[in-house]
Amino acid sequence: MTILVTGGAGFIGANFVLDWVAQSDEPVINLDLLTYAGNVQTLSSLEGNPQHVFQQGDIADSELVKRLLTEHQPRAVLNFAAESHVDRSIHGPEDFIQTNIVGTFRLLEEVRAYWKDLQGEAKDAFRFLHVSTDEVYGSLAADAPAFTEEHRYEPNSPYSASKAASDHLVRSYHHTYGLPVLTTNCSNNYGPYHFPEKLIPLMIVNALAGKPLPVYGDGQQIRDWLYVKDHCSAIRRVLEAGRTGEVYNVGGWNEKPNLEIVERICGLLDTLRPRADGQPYAGQIAYVTDRPGHDRRYAIDARKLERELGWKPAETFETGIRKTVEWYLDNWQWVENVQSGNYRDWVEKNYSGRSA
Template structure:
């Protein structure tokens, strides 16, 4: 049995779906079901007895302690986080509450649970914390990619809250001996992504005949990682990672945002052309850049490759094609996830 927190969000849900497709080991899935947590993503598991879904907060100490004692997981994987930079700028409080205080309370529950395990179970137990490359700050155009030794320099309320959570995880290992692992990933994309992030937002707006908002000059560079590759990396780190270590997970796909948007438009032109025969690229609209927008992120994932033999299976070209095709084939999921609150957010933020 493993306990996954945030398992109804984008990355967490993909991890749970892949885990149960590849293994019979049951999953307890704890998710608060905020706006980005979507139970519909897990619809194929509704009748699966290997999947135990619990709606709740990682900061709810009584609930977390009860789940740990009742299910006796051999590992806890923490995906639970507020993760949207734009939202963190407009409302940082939720990010401190979940990413910092929530992680602290979760760590304390796990520490007490781990201390009471039998020696063999203690040796086998793992706490895996899923984090982001944004904790490292921004890179100059010609600078070397982030390694695990790079100094933390977070520049947004979101990245600062994730950096704080990373430090807590590290401290709980060095101070209390909690057997932890940390992964820092680059920008994920793929199925079931909430349509406020760049790629799904472009797909949804393009199909809806709406503007495709691009910040500033669109030349902000990110490394792009297909979500199922990220999930396979996490499984590998859980299986064989060295205790207390951090592993960067990236796709070796550095691209500026405007190139991503144009690629999405070209795929939509091919797979679902506009009725008027024009390119979706005509809907691209440049908007004022967001405050403190980091210019470039890049992940050096050679440690993960060298120590654990992991490499991404998808190129960006194969992954983005699968992603666009998935959104076209799952219009009902996209429609259902777009609540009135979501539409109000997009309208207010990008007007």
């Protein structure tokens, strides 16, 4: 018994692989292209572990995917591979089209051919699990109910549009070809190994470096925050017992405005790593020009997942954010290693000229 994970060196994928190896003796084949957000250092604890087989490569490389499927005969494929940062999609949407749409299509084609040739119980038990985002649903008004699995798709960025397209492809392969698929749409993840261009790790890194803490617009954009290890446990549960063809929303039941998140991080750092001058980190907050088309609110209704599969998040935001800040303080070498020249160039490109 083996699973194939794509994008398993990225933030969510790597956390999933680490948790999988810690909780199961089933081997995992890890396919990742190692773009800017993929980092094999995250998987360093698995070096030499025969349960983890890493293969650098692209999900759009049909021959490579075919070889991995044929050689390892996985019982499931879990697709985490995606370009996933809205700001990057605004500056350069083509990579998102190629990976999230073309790549997903080519992966589906190879998985469909592989599944078609399976026999008996192996064919019946096979699953393709596609990991997606709540951003495909668009933006919510302040008083609107949270996204359910029945909510209409209304993507508002090149990133969310490309993920919406991939979701539709996955759905179509189930209805057209019978491929046994599962789709999860998650809210904003946070936790260990998060690439430091995203809100929470960026605030931690900038605060400790004495840099401004850039807050878009008025900072009142609301997100539902999901601790990454809770997300991984939800995916394991959906893989185990989810109904094929179904979509499951995964959320943390933690709606918070961005400004509150930043202030909470500042408060934790004031306690855990006080500034040398004794001043609060909140003094570094700097409001900057909002990004184009910034969705105002996301919120996930995860009751279907709880009702059908008995899953609920284990962490509150208070416990999860403290664990996250402590992890970054304890793993500063990882943070320094991922802040390459490419990362610094990106931060400069995205935030230069935004001062409000």
